[in-house]
Amino acid sequence: MGKVEIDYSVYLVTGREFLPAGKDYYESLEESLQGGVTLVQIREKDADTGEFIEVARRSKEICDKYNVPVLINDRIDVHLAVGTAGIHIGQTDCPLPLARQLVGPDAIIGISVGTVSEAHKAVEEGADYVGIGAVWPTGSKDVRNKKMLGPEGVGEILDILAGTGVKSVAIGGIHLPNLAQLLHSSTGPDSTNHLDGIAIISDIVASQTPKEAARGLRDVVDSFKRVRSSATDPLALFSVQGKREVSVEAFVNGVMGLMDVVKRETPLVHQMTNNVVINDSANATLAVGASPIMSTHPRDVADLSPAIGALLINFGTISDKEGMLVAGRQANFNRKPLVFDPVAIGATSYRRETAVDLLAHWQPTIIKGNAGEIGAMAKSTEVASRGVDSVGSGFSNPGAVVKALARKRAAVIVLTGEQDYISDGSVVLKTSNGHHYLGSITGSGCMTGSLIGCFAAAARLDYLSKNKAFENLSQLVQGDMLLAALAGVVVFNVAAEVAAERPDVKGPGTFRAALIDELYNLTPEIVKKRAKVETLS
Ligand SMILES: Cc1ncc(COP(=O)(O)OP(=O)(O)O)c(N)n1
Numbered sequence: 001m002g003k004v005e006i007d008y009s010v011y012l013v014t015g016r017e018f019l020p021a022g023k024d025y026y027e028s029l030e031e032s033l034q035g036g037v038t039l040v041q042i043r044e045k046d047a048d049t050g051e052f053i054e055v056a057r058r059s060k061e062i063c064d065k066y067n068v069p070v071l072i073n074d075r076i077d078v079h080l081a082v083g084t085a086g087i088h089i090g091q092t093d094c095p096l097p098l099a100r101q102l103v104g105p106d107a108i109i110g111i112s113v114g115t116v117s118e119a120h121k122a123v124e125e126g127a128d129y130v131g132i133g134a135v136w137p138t139g140s141k142d143v144r145n146k147k148m149l150g151p152e153g154v155g156e157i158l159d160i161l162a163g164t165g166v167k168s169v170a171i172g173g174i175h176l177p178n179l180a181q182l183l184h185s186s187t188g189p190d191s192t193n194h195l196d197g198i199a200i201i202s203d204i205v206a207s208q209t210p211k212e213a214a215r216g217l218r219d220v221v222d223s224f225k226r227v228r229s230s231a232t233d234p235l236a237l238f239s240v241q242g243k244r245e246v247s248v249e250a251f252v253n254g255v256m257g258l259m260d261v262v263k264r265e266t267p268l269v270h271q272m273t274n275n276v277v278i279n280d281s282a283n284a285t286l287a288v289g290a291s292p293i294m295s296t297h298p299r300d301v302a303d304l305s306p307a308i309g310a311l312l313i314n315f316g317t318i319s320d321k322e323g324m325l326v327a328g329r330q331a332n333f334n335r336k337p338l339v340f341d342p343v344a345i346g347a348t349s350y351r352r353e354t355a356v357d358l359l360a361h362w363q364p365t366i367i368k369g370n371a372g373e374i375g376a377m378a379k380s381t382e383v384a385s386r387g388v389d390s391v392g393s394g395f396s397n398p399g400a401v402v403k404a405l406a407r408k409r410a411a412v413i414v415l416t417g418e419q420d421y422i423s424d425g426s427v428v429l430k431t432s433n434g435h436h437y438l439g440s441i442t443g444s445g446c447m448t449g450s451l452i453g454c455f456a457a458a459a460r461l462d463y464l465s466k467n468k469a470f471e472n473l474s475q476l477v478q479g480d481m482l483l484a485a486l487a488g489v490v491v492f493n494v495a496a497e498v499a500a501e502r503p504d505v506k507g508p509g510t511f512r513a514a515l516i517d518e519l520y521n522l523t524p525e526i527v528k529k530r531a532k533v534e535t536l537s
């Protein structure tokens with residue numbers, strides 16, 4: 001007979017205990033199937049065998065109407081009694097080789113994995129799919145004894161599965177607002193090994209409207225799979241208007257256009273930054289025509305999110321981690337650009353752990369850092385950090401580093417230095433503006449991050465003024481984020497050059513004041529004349 005063909009896109013794991021008051025289980029199941037659930041697992045933790053068989057039998061009758069296969073959680077006897085498509089087992093249930101002997105070659109066997117070694121074993125033992133979890137904390141199961149994987153941990157397990165034919169779903173704490181982040185940031189650099197689907201209890205079962213809940217999840221997964229299978233650029237995270245023209249002239253014209261958009265729209269740019277630079281960053285933001293808001297309290301930042309144009313998270317003095325977690329999640333949920341400046345990430349283990357934690361909870365759109373910071377993000381040993389500065393002469397091939405990291409992180413990467421390198425994983429840009437005074441004042445890197453935030457907000461607004469919102473539901477943000485990153489870097493460095501040439505500038509002190517003036521006075525024409533931009537690929 002052969003194995004049933006399974007679509008893992010939206011895999012409902014049932015749980016009668018999570019139904020909202022008054023909601024009938026069978027009604028809820030049928031509504032979720034109407035919404036687009038593609039696979040159902042019957043999970044009964046409290047039922048005795050007779051009751052489990054009855055629930056599975058009736059559930060299968062409903063699923064059969066929609067041609068959706070059913071699997072049974074843990075209980076091989078219930079699977080055999082009802083004749084379902086297969087089983088899902090955990091690490092402490094019946095060993096997989098024995099389960100295979102009992103259910104036969106045609107039954108689907110899925111197994112839970114939470115580590116790379118469990119994934120290796122699942123492949124060796126012939127699992128059809130793995131349930132990778134827990135991605136995030138969940139109220140549906142006690143997972144306190146398990147390591148939370150975050151999207152990055154899911155990605156490490158997906159790397160093991162690449163080329164094996166074993167399918168994958170992620171499970172645990174997955175909801176509509178964090179779904180696009182999970183799908184993108186667990187995907188490997190070459191985009192071949194991405195999740196086949198997601199397994200969900202509460203987001204569907206606990207909903208009063210399971211049809212809509214399932215439909216929302218299904219739309220995002222479908223859209224993600226469509227983009228991954230058809231895009232010429234496998235990242236396809238950000239929208240650009242049509243096919244991008246990769247020429248210096250097009251990029252510089254684009255920067256000029258974004259300068260106008262910022263001045264016209266004065267986007268609100270929420271900045272959670274460090275107390276060394278907070279004033280300079282706010283002033284630089286105002287000088288280019290945007291509007292800064294420097295709030296940090298978790299309750300405040302959640303309310304702000306719908307109104308802002310972009311969010312900057314600069315963890316220089318890392319005193320507001322709770323607020324950063326909330327603000328980043330809200331930015332992803334509201335599909336606002338999120339610029340991450342992991343200041344001195346390589347310098348201490350606390351900073352590294354904080355970054356891992358933040359990145360497990362939200363997906364940055366643009367990551368900006370100096371060589372030490374980008375080296376730490378890329379786990380490169382070529383460049384080391386000392387405090388907030390990097391040491392050594394830099395990367396032997398900086399363009400390759402930013403391109404690879406952009407693909408790994410599914411974000412635009414900006415590497416600042418005497419020359420700046422920017423990549424979205426496809427195009428690599430190099431810019432060479434600036435002045436050595438920038439190294440003699442505090443906050444030049446942080447101000448660059450702020451300006452990238454301003455132009456990211458502008459790029460999103462520009463896109464939305466010309467296109468329909470959210471044509472592609474799996475995209476995290478809309479607008480040309482590569483161009484936004486370029487604009488932030490070029491505008492800041494050109495203004496620095498102009499400031500340093502002024503006769504009244506005698507050193508870093510006068511330069512700092514002049515820099516704000518020249519950001520304020522900078523015109524698109526000056527940028528066009530001075531921008532030193534090269535395309536490397
Ligand atoms: C798709 C999927 N993945 C993981 C699990 C968890 O299964 P298990 O480890 O057996 O734990 P219990 O579900 O029995 O609590 C799952 N059920 N489905």
Ligand SMILES: Cc1nc(C(=O)O)sc1CCOP(=O)(O)O
Pocket residue numbers: 013112131132133134135137138139140141143146171172173174199200201202203
């Ligand atoms: C059943 C289950 N298994 C998990 C694992 O990590 O193996 S997490 C989990 C619960 C998933 O429920 P929700 O979608 O409500 O978070």
